[in-house]
Amino acid sequence: MHDPTLPLTPDTDAGTSLWRDAFHRLRRNHLAMVGLVLLSIIVILSIVGPWFSAHTFDAQDRDNRLASPSARHWFGTDHLGRDVFVRVLTGGRVSIQVGLAATAVSLLIGVVYGAVAGFQGGRLDNGMMRIVDILYTLPFTIVAIILVTYFGRSLLLVFIAIGAVEWLTMARIVRGQVQSLKEKEFVEAAMAMGLPWRRILFRHLIPNALGPIIVYTTLTIPRVMLLEAFLSYLGLGVQAPMSSWGTLIKEGVAVMEEYPWLLIFPGVALSATLFSLNFLGDGLRDALDPRSSKD
Amino acid sequence: MGRFILRRLATFIPILLVIVTLTFFLVRLAPGGPFASERAVSEEALRQIEAHYNLDAPLWRQYVDYVAGLLRGDLGPSLKRPSRTVAEWIWIKFPVSLELGLYALIVAIGIGLPAGILAAWRPNTWTDYLPMSLSMGGICIPNFVLGPLLVLFFAVRLEWLPVALWETPSDKILPALTLGAMYAAYIARLTRTGLLDTLTQDFIRTARAKGLSEARVVLRHGLRGALQPVVAFLGPAAAGMLTGSFVVEDIFRVPGLGTEFINAALNRDYTMILGAVLVFAVLILVFNLVVDLIQAWLDPRLRHA
């Protein structure tokens, strides 16, 4: 039988050792480590790569446009003769920023909101969930247009706009998890011990709901990165000639029969990032799982 | 249970009213009205059109009139497509989106659920990696890339399927696959995690220790708990699928509500936006109610909560 007191000893040392254990377990997970290394390479390359290239993301060589990949232009050139390699790297800066920041915003709001609603239950829960329902239905296109009209174009606004819609499903998922977890023995035990509800929620309930949270987070990142491309259609986000993976891919799709490299390279970059984030996410989930320590 | 449903249904009216109110005023904040055009229109004509659609009245008055119309079941005329009323447009477009959404839902659940269960069956073996890699593919490849790729392969290269339009049964395969693929991938991943989580839990061990059959353990107890996050995700996702996707409808020229909604927003067709939001809102409310009911059924302890 599971010992309900084990993971919730009110001793701070246990908290740190839990994290240390988790890190140790993560280190042993090869796939997760591959993900971490790959992700680091992509991030570092996006940041420093453009400095070491002979080209810049906006230098045009119009007579040499739409050149296929070569030694000079590793990923070929685009419609204006710009180097696709550098453009993919600089695009990565935008997409990774948006992907992580907007997901973090949605994660933060979604988890706290959902957990509180699920834990408190009753009328508060009902009210909070109806607010979520209302926010689901607001026309996002209009909201984005209004945001850019009244606050101008900025990357920060993109984080807010995306974070503000993406937390809703997260909140519903977390709420469902917390609702079912709070009926469990170890939570009842914690309550019986008179622990404050915030502590129960954040130390015991959320860590136990981490699986779906992490998986849904890794699912949110690609959505967010692609949503950014739609927002740039509405005039929100990065300004041309800068671009992101989302906008590069969108451009590439239209010409995939004629100039496939315009789709393949940004597409591969995006996929590689998402794969590594995903492996890392799975690894984290396994490592942080309070139950896995006994297995 | 009956009382619970009734209580929730009773909340629909005030919630819909809040949604209508918010949307009504929100759309007016967006710059450029429905009749702003590239070619200058004479001020007189503009004034007359606005008078025709009651857009010259004070905003509060327009709001009161609109809500009064709603209560009579009148969604008003479409401002940008005057040939039909908003109700008629919805009546024409919504069934198409519903049909496409239904096929996509079948794709999503029909592929996602078995794939997730298969992956959780033996974690970290190839029966796990294969479906999970495929599902990562489904997530990494956005639908505006997947659609054209499928078209290029199945319609242009192999010439098995039509490239677009929405007439014959074969027209409907590619749009349904394109729309359903991403959701299938989500469901697969959420199912796998949920199942892995549940199968290590104590009540499963208890059940096994009691000597219940494995099928009973997994299907009655395991899957029930595992489906919690899937169901929570499916509620809004299903509402989204059934009200149409702009991208898929645009690629395959499906005459659905998704394109109508985005175009209405871009055209500032105020009444059309409100009509589409209402449809979406009703679906969201209904589906989230259904989700809560399913969640309660999946987790017997919640029933009396």
Next chain:
Amino acid sequence: MAICRVQCKPVPVAATLMMVWIGIVLFGCGTRGFDDQDAILHVGNGAEPQDLDPHLVTGVPESRILSALFEGLTDVDPRTLEPIPGAAESWSVSDDGTVYTFTLRPDGRWSNGDPVTAHDFAYAWRRILTPALGAEYAYMLFCIKNARPFHEGDLEDFDEVGVRVIDDHTLEVTLENPTPYFLSMQIHYTWFPVHQPTIEAFGEMDHRGTRWTRAGNHVGNGPFKLDRWEPDRVIAVSHNPAYWNAAATGLEGVWFYPIDNALTEELLFRQGRLHLTENVPVDKIEVYQRDTPEVIRIDPYLGTYYFRLNVTRPPLDNPKVRRALGLALDRDDLVRNVVRAGREPAFFYTPPDTAGYTSEARMPYDPDKARELLAEAGYPDGQGLPPIELLYNTSENHRMVAEAVQAMWDETLNVRVTLTNQEWKVYLNSMQQLDYGIARSGWIGDFVDPINFLECFTTGNGNNRTGFSSPEFDALIEEARRTVDPEARLEFLQEAEHILMEEAPIIPVYFYTRTYLQSPEIEGLAANPLGYIAFHKLGLRDRPRTLAARE
């Protein structure tokens, strides 16, 4: 492992599912292509029409369909755009060029069999001008005497408007000014007649959006009649036997497919489901030119792509800065490498050879002169010039043009430009409010005459949107309006365009072309700068109209 017994189930389930899908896929074969027997033309037609009421619509997709369903007083030769008899079999013009007398065909019929009379035209024009209808394009009729005051509510009595029904088949039209393009303008849908009993069977004359335009209700006087209107699927029109020249119509029908997405449209054409497309993606043009040049068409189009400069905002309030920017634009490079699609560089504003008019003013590519002007304006080598904002509405083409222009101005003038894209309505709003620095714009001619292009930039004109105001320019346009003698008239316009190019409130970039795909089966399709398609003069090779075959 024990779980296996249960968990193996999904495998057969998944396999069955796959089989079902493969079955559907195989079953789905061979349902494509159209029936080869019928002489029906399948046309990609851009956006879904707003309506099929010629007085309420404003777009190109509607104009295609309406020109098949209705016929104005005159028709035009699709090649030369010269007026030829339409609903009127003949006409005469007074010596001062302001009074036109039309004689209608005795055998003109509506699609329900009623005769087409002069009353129908008078009724239609009264309807579109009636203020309460709120017709956005009513201004197209402002060349008629007193039409404007009537539309603006200053004149109550339609009898004072220059439209007089002499008898059932004679219509007299009095114009404000001699209007050389009056006859050829009649192919624009705003001038089409409407059938009074039909309109009034479904509502008042000035009601918008009544059901008279539905299939089954719709009555027109054109070569085709409305059969089916399935929104966002298809609009099908078929041969109208009541049409006076019905025997000459070569097609059994035309099916208009509303398809916004040019990529989808091209694929449908490739799969043989369309005979004619509205557009073709730029990058596909080169492929078609290489592989199947017989299906790709690039026609000149009466339109100019240009930049508006906000002359109320420094530093663009200085004409030297504006002209310097214009001279620093390498349009040949832009057209060859960026815009492509056979577009022509625009060194002046009105498209060349518009009704015999080609501008003599020039805004050439002259980087040295540009630098000189910029220095004269007080910004040698771009020193001290604040960054200028270049606004465009979201589109791949506009973005690429803007990016290239940004680079050009940076290279030649050392001028910094920031790019801003806005969604369409927001962009329109910014132009309206003069809330921009430079904005990409375009003008497509409503009718073939230079005045249609030039009069946009008179003081206070709703299409001006640059803040530009020149009394001299206004006076020249007004003179041109009054002048009867064609040569003298064009001379005034030449001078006006000269001012426009020197003052440079706009910078022309290129002249549009219409690029589309056309099946080699289509016969009789003529190129013209209005993109006007005379569907009643088209045919499909080896596919005679079955009705004609029976006759």
